[in-house]
Amino acid sequence: MSDPEITREENDSKGRYMLRQEGGTAELTYSRLGGAVIIIDHTAVPDALRGTGAGRRLVERAVADARAEGRKIVPLCPFTKAQIDRTPEWQDVLQGR
Structure with missing residues (x-):
């Protein structure tokens, strides 16, 4: 199976990433807080x-x-927070770090 592509849509206040593959579409949604934080x-x-x-x-x-x-990230989503917490090399993008 080929590697599915992640697509991104964003407007002035919101955005989302989508990964479509056989079985459905996974999605991550976010809000923009100014230009520097999601x-x-x-x-x-x-x-x-x-x-x-x-x-x-x-x-x-x-x-x-x-x-x-x-940009910096505020992970309100529990799944996203858990993934970033367990991946030290991603923690530099957290808001406040």
Whole structure:
């Protein structure tokens, strides 16, 4: 199976990442707080994609984009917070660090 692409949509106040693959679409949503902070509020992974790493890949992409764009992340979503907490190399993008 080929590696599915993560797509991103963003407007002035909100955004989302989507990973489409056989079995459904996983999604991570966020709100923008000015130009320098994103608040990740939800990660949804359909049952068919659970255990495939789809959710983690979405968080990884959000972290990479935050770094590239000079943004910080506030992880309100428990899944995203847990992923960042257990990955020390991602913690530099947390708001307040």
